[in-house]
Amino acid sequence: MKRKFFKILLIVLGVLLIGVGALLVYVKTALPDVAEAPDIRIRATPESIERGKYLANHVMVCMDCHSKRDWTLFSAPPVIGTVGMGGEVFDQKMGFPGKYIAPNITPAALSDWTDGELLRAISTGVSRDGRALFPIMPYHNFGKLDETDIRAVIAYIRTLTPVKNKTGVSESDFPMNFIINTMPEKARFKPIPDTAQTLSYGRYLVTAAGCYDCHTKQEKGKFTGADFAGGMEFHFPDGSITRSPNITPHESGIGNWNREQFISRFKAYGDSNYAARKITPGMFQTPMPWTMYAGMKDRDLRAIFEYLKSVPAIDNNVERFSR
Numbered sequence: 001m002k003r004k005f006f007k008i009l010l011i012v013l014g015v016l017l018i019g020v021g022a023l024l025v026y027v028k029t030a031l032p033d034v035a036e037a038p039d040i041r042i043r044a045t046p047e048s049i050e051r052g053k054y055l056a057n058h059v060m061v062c063m064d065c066h067s068k069r070d071w072t073l074f075s076a077p078p079v080i081g082t083v084g085m086g087g088e089v090f091d092q093k094m095g096f097p098g099k100y101i102a103p104n105i106t107p108a109a110l111s112d113w114t115d116g117e118l119l120r121a122i123s124t125g126v127s128r129d130g131r132a133l134f135p136i137m138p139y140h141n142f143g144k145l146d147e148t149d150i151r152a153v154i155a156y157i158r159t160l161t162p163v164k165n166k167t168g169v170s171e172s173d174f175p176m177n178f179i180i181n182t183m184p185e186k187a188r189f190k191p192i193p194d195t196a197q198t199l200s201y202g203r204y205l206v207t208a209a210g211c212y213d214c215h216t217k218q219e220k221g222k223f224t225g226a227d228f229a230g231g232m233e234f235h236f237p238d239g240s241i242t243r244s245p246n247i248t249p250h251e252s253g254i255g256n257w258n259r260e261q262f263i264s265r266f267k268a269y270g271d272s273n274y275a276a277r278k279i280t281p282g283m284f285q286t287p288m289p290w291t292m293y294a295g296m297k298d299r300d301l302r303a304i305f306e307y308l309k310s311v312p313a314i315d316n317n318v319e320r321f322s323r
Contacts (some may be wrong), residue, residue: 019195055149057292066088072278072279073278074276082163087165122154125237145190242285
């Protein structure tokens with residue numbers, strides 16, 4: 001009887017192992033499945049390039065990760081002359097499930113990429129070679145924007161000064177090296193709302209700027225549901241941890257702020273008299289690219305503020321910094 005039981009158990013375990021193996025093979029070889037890159041050629045105009053420059057530097061802040069940042073200064077502003085060259089590393093020391101390296105996106109590295117391949121990478125998370133990208137670049141957000149805005153960004157990065165800088169290839173730890181293939185998804189582009197529709201337009205900008213992603217706490221890679229209530233942790237090499245603040249309209253967030261205060265908070269970092277203070281190990285540091293967001297138009301900051309004032313207020317006093 002026991003022999004029969006163990007025989008059945010072995011058969012069941014064997015079937016399970018085969019099933020799991022088949023599933024892993026499927027995930028590794030058949031995914032991501034977001035269709036081929038579209039066969040398009042983007043017609044760049046002075047207007048579209050200017051729009052792309054604004055988005056890439058001040059709203060979507062692509063250049064925040066794809067440039068070299070000076071972490072010895074507060075908010076780590078991009079180093080002059082490194083725009084688009086890539087190389088920023090996001091690894092296990094920072095709490096990531098692997099080592100992810102921002103690639104070079106200047107024409108020196110993208111000359112072989114088609115416009116369609118760039119569109120697919122930015123909006124679905126699939127690279128030219130079919131590799132799934134880790135969503136440090138919030139492609140899930142970018143795939144919800146207006147396609148003309150993504151095209152504008154592509155038109156702009158085609159104009160960047162070519163910088164020869166060969167970056168490493170990103171790698172995921174187990175089991176993320178399998179999970180990552182399930183993350184890309186097809187873009188669902190939506191028209192940009194009229195600027196007069198303040199809340200809709202503000203929501204669009206919040207999506208483009210990734211406010212939710214940094215200001216909503218995650219546990220084991222999943223958002224907790226406390227939307228915009230802060231608490232997302234950012235680990236630094238010196239062992240210190242910075243947490244994103246609550247930006248809901250609760251008094252523990254921005255409930256006591258008015259529109260002018262909100263806009264001024266950003267604009268202060270774009271003032272000609274502003275000089276970033278030096279940061280040494282153990283001091284408060286933030287990944288928030290203040291100097292880049294400072295270039296956002298007042299109209300856009302106003303819309304973001306109005307939208308954030310409309311989200312549910314959540315009581316959450318965040319301990320901003322610990323070491």
